[in-house]
Amino acid sequence: MNSNLRIVLVLSLLGIAVVAYNLVNQEPGKVSIGNPESDKIILPKTDGHGPLLLKSSADCAPCHQEIYDEWKGSHHEFAWLNPEPRRKELSNNFRNKDCIPCHAPRPLIEVGYGDRALERETRREDGVNCFTCHKFKNVMAAANDLSPMAKTAPCNPVPWQPVSRVMLCSPCHDQHKVEQDWLRSKYSQVDSEDYKDCNDCHMPITPGPGTKGGSRKTHRGHGFKGGHDAGILKTAGIVRAVAVKEGDSLADKIATLTKRKWQPKSGTTLKRGVLIEVKNTGTGHNFPSDERHRAVDLYARFLPKNGKPQEAVRLARFRNPYRNEFENINPFKDKPNTALKNTISWAGADVELTQVRILPAFNPDRKVFYPESTQLHAGESRFLWFELPDWGGGVLELTLYYKLQPYLSNEESTEVGRSHVSF
Amino acid sequence: MSPSNPRAVYFLMALLLTLSGCGDKSADSSLRSNGRLVSDPQAALIWDETAASEERIERMESLRPPVSREVAEALLYVMKDRTQQTFIMEPDDSVFGYRTVEGSFNQPYERVDLRWTAILAIERLALIQALPDLISALFDEHEVVRHFAARALWRFGSKEGLPILVAGLEGKALSNESANRILKEITGKDFGFATDIGWARKSKAIELYRDYIKTMKPLRPMPRMGENADLDRRVRYHVKILGDHQFLHMEKARRNLGMLGDLATEHIAKALGDKDLGASNQQLRAYAVQALAKIDTPKSRRVIVEVCARDEAPPVRSRAALAMGRMPRDLGYSVLMGMLKDSDESVIIAATRALGAMGGKGAIKALEAQYGESGRSKRWRTMTAFSLVRLGSQDPQFGALLAEIMTKGKPYEKAELADLLTEWKGSTLGWDERVSPEEQPEAIAKWLALFRH
Incomplete structure (x- = not known):
């Protein structure tokens, strides 16, 4: 190879490198308004279909009775009528008009797939209805292939797989970064065995064809169970505790429970105490989710062998606080894996409580959207330990409560888990 | 590289240096x-x-x-x-x-x-x-x-x-x-x-x-678009946020734009006509109308009437209709009358409400005709009845529908009626939509008299 040819070759390679560099780095210059992903989606085909004859979700029932019944009574159907968001301090009976887009949304594909929702003016009492997710102009988008019956169906169904993607949920449910939390969890890894998206938990596979006369054996449930459902909450997280006696190594116990090495700097020896773990075991996003009104509380009470049970004491609260809720800001901010101490007053005794946050094994250095939040990321554990005051023998009862609003009492809340330790 | 060809070596070195500079935009x-x-x-x-x-x-x-x-x-x-x-x-x-x-x-x-x-x-x-x-x-x-x-x-x-x-x-x-x-x-x-x-x-x-x-007259005129590049960049970004994902950000951006006067009008008008600045984003266009309505200058009104009211998206047109209802009659009346024939019911509802606030004899006639249309939603009918009562129509059926909602309506229907009545008379005249009719007969009687004229 002569030298001129080599120069040409090297210059060509450099030229390719320049082009490649520019391709890789073009993102900062890209215009992005709304959801940048929405530009890449090919919308459902509307050609060859007449006008859509359906007026309301009830019109879908004759062919999709099972699905209609699941939706009827769900929190999607209830979104507009639900008194909870109508409370004065929240939407004030929807006088805060900016709440309406997610509680009575127009068809999401029409207002921009993946973009923020916009409100509709009619049939708001249907809440988040069939049209919200499926309607696009004169057709209804279906997640699966169509059966031969579809040709004569009054809803003009067209197969369009993106209707089952996370981007259809995110316009409303990602307003507090729920989708972003999920994206940083192991459940979002498309090629992994752990992959699960919104549908897997909130629209589980349900027996029955879903369509009258349909040949499919199952369909996706349309009950959208979540924070209002005691069953699903019981799979969200756990609380467990072990007694600690003098000479036990807390670090070893934590390492055994988490199967991860954790080496504290100090403060990990107890004479007679308890080690508690609260873990997000089953939620693919933060627990509680990033809906700001939610809270998860860990309560403890001592049940002496002789004598009456103590009042329950709150040991920890997991939540993304309101912006004026300064007493709940995150003490762990920028200090993961660090043991923090605070003293609580408990049945006349001052109990020194130590807490440590053990980040999830998958993607532990994930971006934290709300530094003040004490929510548990998917897979994260929170350990708490303390020396038990001299209360004699008895049982320590630990209960994890899920609260739809942070000021609800335990009696008004849902129990997620309970654990007992004997002394 | 052949050392016998120094020009090529220098050229390549210069290229490599340039390339290495590309990689780090903050090299200096x-x-x-x-x-x-x-x-x-x-x-x-x-x-x-x-x-x-x-x-x-x-x-x-x-x-x-x-x-x-x-x-x-x-x-x-x-x-x-x-x-x-x-x-x-x-x-x-x-x-x-x-x-x-x-x-x-x-x-x-x-x-x-x-x-x-x-x-x-x-x-x-x-x-x-x-x-x-x-x-x-x-x-x-x-x-x-x-x-x-x-x-x-x-x-x-x-x-x-x-x-x-x-x-x-x-x-x-x-x-x-x-x-x-x-x-x-x-x-x-x-x-x-x-x-x-x-x-x-x-x-x-x-x-x-x-x-x-x-x-008080302002100390000096507010800057206009093009006077300060950094200011333009910041305002332009606020307009972009109107179409972004987070509604909490949108709310703040909309509020700020609404208080920036025609500086914001100019940026919004530009964005509405430029795809790269967000013209294709329905959310941006919809919330831009609300910012323009808050600015409420001759220039911002013109953008609402001439651009937003003709938008292809119903949520933009319906917001424009509501904004026009608060303008002087000569600006939006004919456009609003045209909107009563819109293909989207949400736009008709908004235009109906706006015409109720704006008034006009033609409006009463058109709304009375529309009330009889079949296949329409209850909200559409309620809004028509309310606007007709507000405009002074003598037909008792319109007042009767409002009275029925006030006494027997669903909570969300009562809440909206309370808003409409407040918009009309400045208050609900003591009627509380959360309290049962039996507990507030006087307040309800006051309204029933108004509904009957």
């Missing part, structure tokens, strides 16, 4: 402060969260014009640091020049002194690119920050902060003293307000201030 930056690369040492210290507050304050107080863009950006950040703002604009390399980050917050009064020092520096240095951010600062949780922001806005040509100052007179000593001092300075008037003169005299002084600020 030498300081890292608070996670940012900056080249101006003054900016580095203002950013530096590890430095003592006194040191940062001293640095901000010692700034003299001209200052670099980096210093200006640092001041714009510090003036919002640890506030309840839901977004902060961080400079980056994107087309818009910024990205949105969540503002951190902590104890309510943390870094207050830094925030007001930054505002004082912005005012002294005449950094008018801070206009949208100063409007945000009018809603800071600390009164002194709010008041300094109001003064800076006044100096930059905006009256938007003056009501905040007058409201500050009703607060505790720190609030009313700082508001009074700034109001005296701005107005050149002393209405005898003092912290300890008793509420009767204080209220009188507050009323005098309230009346006086209405008569």
